[in-house]
Amino acid sequence: MKTHWLKIFIIPLLILMLNACSSLTPPIELAPNGEIVKKAIALQLKQTETALSESLMASSPQFDLNQIKVKNIDPLFIAHLATYHLQGTYNLKLKLPRQKVTQQSNPFDIYLQRQVEGKTWRLLRRDLHDDDAQPQWTSYLIEP
Template identity: 45%
Template structure:
């Protein structure tokens, strides 16, 4: 085997080992939590629950339980808000409100949510933009979405 062939073989082995090491290191990295339909449903349910809680207090009625189903994402955009990855999602869902004496179902409700992955990569937050003037950057209210188990 000539010297040139040995160098070529060594180079091939190095490339192969480099590819294997990069693959292993990538697999060991910290992955961000998965943006999935359960998470989106949980965020929408949180938003609806907050509204229902306020209405129930004003009407002096019990707060209904909230269930989200038939989630359909029609638009998804990614951006950075306060130096963290944020996803703007729009679409439709079905809503089931369960009151003590009756059940209400609404179909094809529109949703428009902002979800943000946190820096440690384990949790998500629901962001709600505050109304501001057209020229100013929005101010965001942020709510922790409990982890999915």
């Protein structure tokens, strides 16, 4: 009789405790470091700059990123993998053929996804389609 009551109280208590320990968002401690954020912004800039240079039939300028400031980090899961939505600003120095241009406080808004093994990161870009559908993502490897 005691084991019956024990099962009735202990099993639900254990289930409740296990559910309380699980997290609905990835831990902020696993968020990408500054080097990964810089590489992700550079990758996004390179993709945009390449498309623009091709359409203008111009050479691609060299650029340098600095003063990257992350102002907001939102952890979430996308496709069952830890993902971090980062927003902030950075300074950009463009080296054009005849001049140098400096832009300050450029905003960024990126999604970075930690891969299963935890060694690599991917930049996610949302594909713009029908608003009613689930968002679709394209991912790009951030070179280590």
